[in-house]
Amino acid sequence: MYAFDVERPTSVADAVAALGKEEAQALGGGQTLIPTLKQRLAMPSVLVSLTGIAEIQGVCKDDDGRVCIGGGTKHAVVAKEAAAHYPALAELASHIGDPAVRNRGTIGGSLANNDPSACYPAAALGSGATIVTNTREIAADDYFQGMFTTALDEGEIITEVKFPVPEKAKYMKFEQPASRFALVGVFVAKYADGVRVAVTGASNDGVFRWSEAEAALSKDFSAGALDGLSVPGDGMISDLHGSGDYRAHLVAVMTKRAVAAAH
Structure with a gap:
């Protein structure tokens, strides 16, 4: 070092x-x-x-009903304090890494790093969250720009993340057992105006929305609505843990499981 x-x-x-x-x-x-x-x-x-900055820590709800989480809030705190407001998000946080990671790692750090296999990017994108920094607010759809790449400028700090609360939601993760990162993770969230599906761990471009699944589930929010749908293996991560085709297969499997569990 x-x-x-x-x-x-x-x-x-x-x-x-x-x-x-x-x-x-x-x-x-x-x-x-x-x-x-x-x-x-x-x-x-x-x-x-950034660990000593109290103003960017904690979980609350704003006047619009969104769950607002300070960028410096640890995973373990999210797991505990968001449970009453956004259970799917709290459950996701409770399964990140191990206890040591959950008691040190922060939501802002995870989103700023944007690891292609991290869990929080799927939650933020799947929820249509807003990433708040010291200078501006960035919609999740504009924030994630590829593997380890975000819309953050040099020196910009994530101070808060605002999550609209869906009618139903679930995150399903197929873990890489050694690291507990997602080999494939899928976050499904049903809102009044439609369904969002965000996938992490699979693509060489990092977290992404599966638009075909969103369209199908917005018409019929059931696992059966996904029958016959798949993502191509091209562009998927291929490594010693699994090929691109294997990850593409897992995307469909985990999405169906997430929808079934959301009910």
Whole structure:
């Protein structure tokens, strides 16, 4: 690991100022960044820890009925405090990694990193969430821009994520057993104006919406409505854990399971 300084701001304004320094990098729960540093794959001169900023932590509901989660909120807190408001989201958070990861990792850190196999991107995209930063609000449909790529600008911090609460929702994940990342994960959410289906773990382009499934389920919210539908294996991740065709098959299987469980 390379030598670096650590700053621990207690406000968003101070964090933004610290991130303006040369080669500064934000540090959330560190569940991805710290292993990256250990492998010497990143060389920031300054780490700006966001864990001491109280204003970006916690779970609440706003006047529009959305579940609002501070960007610095840990997975374990989401699992506990969102359960009464958005059970599918809370259940998703409760199965991220292991207890050590859930008690250190944050929702903002996960969304900022946008790992192609992470769970929260599927929840955000599947819910049509709004990602709030220190400067603006970004719709989930515009936020995710490819593997490890987002709409965030340099030095921009996720301060909150606003989730519209659906009528029914479920997340189903086929785990890679060693890492507990999603080999394929599907988040299905039924709203009054239609159904959203977001898939993580499968595509080389990261999280994506399965529009064909959305159209079918918006007409008939049942697992049977998906019969005969599939995604192509081309463009899917192919590695030692599974081929692209295998992942494509899992997308259909996990979507059906999510719909059935949502009932």
